Amino acid sequence: MRFDEVVREEADGYWESSMVHPFVKGLVQGTLPMENFKFYMMQDAIYLKHYSKILAIAASKSETNQEMAYYLESARSINEAELELHRTVFKELHIGEQEQAELIPAPANNNYINHMYNAVLNESLPVAFAALLPCPWLYQSIGEEYKDEKPTQKLYRDWIELYSSKEFKDQLGIQKQMLNKYAKEHPADHQKMKAFFQMSAYYECKFWDMAWSLENWKELTPYELA
Template structure:
């Protein structure tokens, strides 16, 4: 069993929890409140900004020219294409300049990004890739599951179309082949790679929770009344 097949099976609980999460289901049926989607998109823009930097750092640690080129081209694509989608979405959602200036990263997004940086700064290219692969892989599977959904909110339909495309599937197939190659070249580090992959799967699930609850840094973490003694 190759690495990706193994970890996908072992981490299925996180994938299924994401598929069934009310945030994701709300995108599919169009019932997700736009305020929660706005919160999510702001946090996702923060995540993607740092995701592209982690890709560039992974390129610096890659040991062959093809991998270097792939990481740099992927970073450029995400920076230009996905962040442009976010900018368009911000306009559609009415995100103001003041909201952008006052943006504060939520704990789950901060922790996820910190985990990716930790993997690339303290590990090699295989460790970095194990930490960043779950994000696009999960989104591609969500896109495939929701591709026939027809929410009456155009933003949600566009979101599904991006991640449910054949191009996205081809990209993930290529990335899984790369991850399998990295894992086979460093079989003695498989446990470490699995740990990075697992943490990212957990943080992916937490990202939906974060957006669903509009998580912040107040006591109790969420927008609930502080616990009384």
């Protein structure tokens, strides 16, 4: 089996959990309350802003021109293509710049962002790359799985369209090849690459939970004193 197939198979549980998550199901079937979608998109804009910055850090650590070109282009395309959807949603939902600027990351988002900064700042580039990969890969899987769903809410249809697009699929093909190249050239990094990929796949599941429960920093689980 190729390295990308191995890491993906090991993450089967997380993939399945995301695929049937009530947030994802609600989005593709059109039953998701707009409040949850708005919350998700606002949190996601924070996430993608940091994801883009992390790609720029990866570019600065690159050893080859090809690597550097990849990271810089990815950072640019997240900012211009993917975040364009978010800007459209914010306009539609009348979310102003002030509201966006004041928002802080919810706990699950914060954990995921910190995990990726840790990977790019403290680990090798192959490990950081593995940590960054579930993000496009999982969403491409969801887009592929639900591409024929046509929720009546246009914003939800746009979301499915973005992640089931040919460009997204082609880009993922390049990313899998890069993962396999890193794995071939850095056998000593295999365990960590797998572990960081799994952690990110876990955080992807937590991101859906966060948007489904409108997670915040105030409410803790109310355990009773024995």
